[in-house]
Amino acid sequence: MIFSSSLSLFQLLLVIRLVGFANPQFLFGLFAINFLFTSLFSEWPWKGKPKKDEPPAEKKPEENPYLLADPTVQVAHETLKYMRRGLNEVTARKTAEIIQKICEIPAIAITDTERVLSYLGAGCENHKPGDKILTATTKYVIATGKHKVANSTEELNCTKTDCDFPLSAGVIAPFKCGGEVIGTLKLYQTKDGQMPPNIVRLAIGLAQLLSMQVELAELDRQSQLATEAKLDALHAQINPHFLFNTLNTIVMYSRIDPDKSRQLLVHLSEFFRRTLKKSGHFITLKDELDCVRTYFALEKARFEERIQLVEDIDESLLEDMIPIFSLQPLVENAIKHGITPKDGNGCITVKAKKQGRELHLSVRDTGVGIPADKLEKVLQPGYGSGTGVGLSNVHLRLQSLYGEDGGLQIISSPNKGTVINLRIPLASDEIRTDNQSVAYGS
Secondary structure (H helix, E strand, C coil), X not given: CHHHHHHHHHHHHHHHHHHCCCCHHHHHHHHHHHHHHHHHHHCCCCCCCCCCCCCCCCCCCCCCHHXXXXXXXXXXXXXXXXXXXXXXXXXXXXXXXXXXXXXXXXXXXXXXXXXXXXXXXXXXXXXXXXXXXXXXXXXXXXXXXXXXEECCHHHHCCCCCCCCCCCCEEEEXXXXXXXXXXXXXXXXXXXXXXXXXXXXXXXXXHHHHHHHHHHHHHHHHHHHHHHHHHHHHHHHHHHHHHHHHHHHHHHHHHHHCHHHHHHHHHHHHHHHHHHHCCCCCEEEHHHHHHHHHHHHHHHHHHHHHXXXXXXXXXXXXXXXXXXXXXXXXXXXXXXXXXHCCCCCCEEEEEEEEEECCEEEEEEEECCCCCCHHHHCCCCCCCCCCCCCCHHHHHHHHHHHHHCHHHCCEEEEECCCEEEEEEEEECCCCCCCCCEEEEEECC
16 A cells, blocks of 8 residues: 555656656645545545454354244244144154243143143153143143143142152143044243233143144145045046947947947946046056057947047156046047047047146047137036036046146137147156157057
8 A cells, every 4th residue: 555655646647757747745646635535436445454264254044033032933933843743742842942942941832632742841751642631720720721820839730749850830831623522732931920921821822722723634634635626526426427438339339330330348347447446536547558558449439430539648757646537538528628529530639748847638639629618607506418427527637736826728719620738747857858759440
């Protein structure tokens, strides 16, 4: 810095000498101004020299101010993923650990209505998970649904008398689900004196927040049960629908071609052997395509050269799981409502490809198409001829599994054909891209 200022002064003197002006006061003023501006813009001497070996200060991660302001909010945030699984020994222990870490409580317990689920802190050797509830105050809270503050060992009324660190006070607050008490949260202190009011408020607030999380878990469980029941009912619809149509074809052939009829019965038995052994609501894409081929063989016997099936399938997707009977009804609909009303032959193309993290399936036909005024109605249960459970059944099952936007998407042009699209979330991204086209019935 001194060197740079001296250099600037030498330059000033040289310039002044050249122009023939040598007033000492003027020279001193110029030097002072030069020194001041040099100091300001170079941040000297206002800043000390940085140390060479000093590491740069680490940037602290930003913390959520709402979590720092209220421990109940922080506890609710961290316990959500556990309490959403319901109230049991595992979730109770995780929750107790989080509360103890954040709130620094000497002892904490969580119970159901009969037993201790978790106990941490002072006296934990005498109150183990699975032990029956002993304190009269806890039994009172379970019976009344009201919180209780015990400001002395006598009020706690614990029957354990051999504790090394006896509990001197505590607050017990109820967990509730649907208005019924399902357990308790207990915060204890070991020093003599009344429970601090802020700890009492903390216990009540935590119990209410955790109760809400348990209720959400119960709502999730009930929703899942309802979805499974709905899927069972819809699945029960599709089997008689398919069986009814197939038996009609076999009966027709039993009169004109008994050998053909026996062959079709073999196809039908193979189809049901493959599908009825499946449990649950999902099947591999490979098995679903086998169902499609078996069904098509039955219909091919009836319509002969009028129908053709083409597959454009990414073979790496064959082991991915999809909802059972998600393609076969679409092929059935294409034959029944697209190809057969048409003069001449028709083709149905089944396509499967990966797009992003989804399996995209489509069934395209070259049939008569769907009029614009009927396009929005075809997915309504009971609409159209026959039993009316084909497209609407698949649509409702997909929506039950993947939400309102997860149903069928239909694009159709009159006299040109129809394409029905569906999207299935993929379980794995480790998928190759080998495509193969196979034609049947040519």
